[in-house]
Amino acid sequence: MQLTQSFHKAALEHPDAYATVFLQRKTTFAQFVERVSRVAGALHALDVAHGDRIGMLALNSDRYIEYVFGTLWAGAVINPVNTRWSVNEIAYSLNDCGTAILFIDETFAHLAQPLRERCPALRHVIYCGEGKPHAGMHAYEDWLVRANPVADAQRAGNDLAAILYTGGTTGVPKGVMLSHANLASNALCALAAASRPVVRAVLHTAPLFHIGALALVFQAALRGAKHVVLGGFDPESVIKAIAEERVNETFVVPTMIKAMLDHPSFDTHKLSSLTSVLYGAAPIDSTLLQRALGKLPSSQFMQLYGMTEIAPVAAVLPAHCHTPDGHKLKSAGRPAPICEVRIVDPVSGEPLPKGRVGEVAVRGPSVMMGYWNKPEETAKALRDGWMHTGDGGYMDEDGYLFITDRIKDMIISGGENVYSTEVENALLSHPAVEACAVIGIPDEKWGETVHAVLVLRASHHLTLEEVRDHCRQHIAGYKCPRSIEFRTELPLSAAGKLLKYKLREALMKAGGKAPHTPA
Structure with a gap:
C-alpha cells in the first residue's frame, strides 16, 4: 500500500480537474x-x-x-x-x-x-x-x-510514513509511528465502513497536523476529490467555501457544527451540495443534531471514533443512527472493517462479556508501529497484537461500541467506580448547562469525590444543590457532584478534545480546594 498512488491515478484519469483550492490559487x-x-x-x-x-x-x-x-x-x-x-x-x-x-x-x-x-x-x-x-x-x-x-x-507497505506527536489527554507527548500500510489501509477501511454519497470536493478546515484532518486528506485523495483548504476554522469562511466551491464533505467536531449553525450568515448561503458531515472527538448532542438535520436537510452525519495510534478510525456510527431519539446516538458505532475491537479487563487484559465496562482494545493493519524512542510505552500499549487504547467502554448486544471514559479518568469514590461520561450526560440534560467536564478530586474520607466544571448558557444560574437534585433524577446519589465550579469555557485540544488534565492542574495549583458555588 502506497499513499502517493492516488495522485498518480488522478493525474492519469482527470489531469485537468482541480486538485487543490486555497485563497485565489487553484x-x-x-x-x-x-x-x-x-x-x-x-x-x-x-x-x-x-x-x-x-x-x-x-x-x-x-x-x-x-x-x-x-x-x-x-x-x-x-x-x-x-x-x-x-x-x-x-x-x-x-x-x-x-x-x-x-x-x-x-x-x-x-x-x-x-x-x-x-x-x-x-x-x-x-x-x-x-x-x-x-x-x-x-x-x-x-x-x-x-x-x-x-x-x-x-x-x-511497512515503510514509515509519519510520526505524529500526541499528548492525548495526558499532556505527555509521544511520537506515533505510522506506516504507509497503516494510513492507506485505514483510509480504505473508513470509506468502506458505511456508505457515503459521491464526493467531488472536500473541505479541510480542521488543523492538518491532527490525524483526523490528515485522514480526510488521504480519504479524499483515494476518491479523486478536489481539496478545498481553509487556513483554519472560521464559521463564516466555512459556510462561504461550501457554497462557492460546492463542497460535498467535511470533517469537523461538534463545537464547529454549533458555531456554523449559530452564525448570522448561515441562512444566506445555499449549502445543498454538502451531503456528508463527518465528525469526531466527541458524540453529538441530540439537541444539536436535531438543529443540524433541520438546517442541513441534504446532509447525512457520521461519527468516526479512533485515535492517532489506529491511524485513526476504529469504529463508525453511520448516518441511519443519527436520529435525535435514536438509542445508538451516544455510541461510537460499530467496529470498522478490518478493525477488531474487544473490551478487556484493564489489569489482566482478559476479554469481558457484552455489556461489561472495560478497556477498549483494537487489532488490525492500521494499528501503529509503535512510539518513537519509547520502547517501554510501546510495550504497554501494544500487547499480543492489540492496541490498548486507554478508553473505557462496553459493547452492546448489537455490536455497537459505547465509550464511557478514559480509564485514567474513572473516579473511584468510596470503592465505587464512577464514569465521568455518565455524570456529564446527566449534567448536559439540564437546560442551563452549555458544556461540562467531570473529574475526581482527592478526598480523605472517600478517596475521591466527583467534581463538576460547568459552562452555563447565557443568563442562567445554578447552585450546587440544584445541580445535585437534577443529577439524582438520572444517576445514583454517589455519582452526583459533591463540588462544582463555573467557567466561561473548557480547555480543548486542537482536535476539540477536552483536556481534563488542565482542569486537574488548576485545582492542584489552588491547593486541591474545589469551590461549591460560583465565585
Whole structure:
C-alpha cells in the first residue's frame, strides 16, 4: 500500500480537474503532481534521504498538502507540528525524532530562530507563507523553481510514513509511528465502513497536523476529490467555501457544527451540495443534531471514533443512527472493517462479556508501529497484537461500541467506580448547562469525590444543590457532584478534545480546594 498512488491515478484519469483550492490559487491534478515531484527533488537537493523526518509548522494551506505528498514522494517521513504548542514543546518533538527540515509559514516564522537554537538536527527552514521569508530561510516558490522533478520513491507497505506527536489527554507527548500500510489501509477501511454519497470536493478546515484532518486528506485523495483548504476554522469562511466551491464533505467536531449553525450568515448561503458531515472527538448532542438535520436537510452525519495510534478510525456510527431519539446516538458505532475491537479487563487484559465496562482494545493493519524512542510505552500499549487504547467502554448486544471514559479518568469514590461520561450526560440534560467536564478530586474520607466544571448558557444560574437534585433524577446519589465550579469555557485540544488534565492542574495549583458555588 502506497499513499502517493492516488495522485498518480488522478493525474492519469482527470489531469485537468482541480486538485487543490486555497485563497485565489487553484491547481490541477497534473500541476499538483508536477509540484509534488519538485518538492521531492528540492528535498533531495538538501540531502534528505529515505526515512528522514520533515516537519511542518503552519496553518492549513495548499502547500501543506504539497508538503505531505512531496515528503512521501521523496521517501521521507512527515512530522506535522501541533501549532498550539509552546516553543519548548515544539522543540521537544523536533529533537525527539531528529527532524532535519522544517516548513514554516508567516504565522510561526518568528519561532524559526528559537527553534534553530534548541534543535541541533534542524538543518534547513523552508518558508511556505504568502509574504517574504525571514533571513536564513528558503523561499518556497523559488526553491521549487530551482528544483528538478524526481520520480516517486515508491515507499510503501511497512515503510514509515509519519510520526505524529500526541499528548492525548495526558499532556505527555509521544511520537506515533505510522506506516504507509497503516494510513492507506485505514483510509480504505473508513470509506468502506458505511456508505457515503459521491464526493467531488472536500473541505479541510480542521488543523492538518491532527490525524483526523490528515485522514480526510488521504480519504479524499483515494476518491479523486478536489481539496478545498481553509487556513483554519472560521464559521463564516466555512459556510462561504461550501457554497462557492460546492463542497460535498467535511470533517469537523461538534463545537464547529454549533458555531456554523449559530452564525448570522448561515441562512444566506445555499449549502445543498454538502451531503456528508463527518465528525469526531466527541458524540453529538441530540439537541444539536436535531438543529443540524433541520438546517442541513441534504446532509447525512457520521461519527468516526479512533485515535492517532489506529491511524485513526476504529469504529463508525453511520448516518441511519443519527436520529435525535435514536438509542445508538451516544455510541461510537460499530467496529470498522478490518478493525477488531474487544473490551478487556484493564489489569489482566482478559476479554469481558457484552455489556461489561472495560478497556477498549483494537487489532488490525492500521494499528501503529509503535512510539518513537519509547520502547517501554510501546510495550504497554501494544500487547499480543492489540492496541490498548486507554478508553473505557462496553459493547452492546448489537455490536455497537459505547465509550464511557478514559480509564485514567474513572473516579473511584468510596470503592465505587464512577464514569465521568455518565455524570456529564446527566449534567448536559439540564437546560442551563452549555458544556461540562467531570473529574475526581482527592478526598480523605472517600478517596475521591466527583467534581463538576460547568459552562452555563447565557443568563442562567445554578447552585450546587440544584445541580445535585437534577443529577439524582438520572444517576445514583454517589455519582452526583459533591463540588462544582463555573467557567466561561473548557480547555480543548486542537482536535476539540477536552483536556481534563488542565482542569486537574488548576485545582492542584489552588491547593486541591474545589469551590461549591460560583465565585
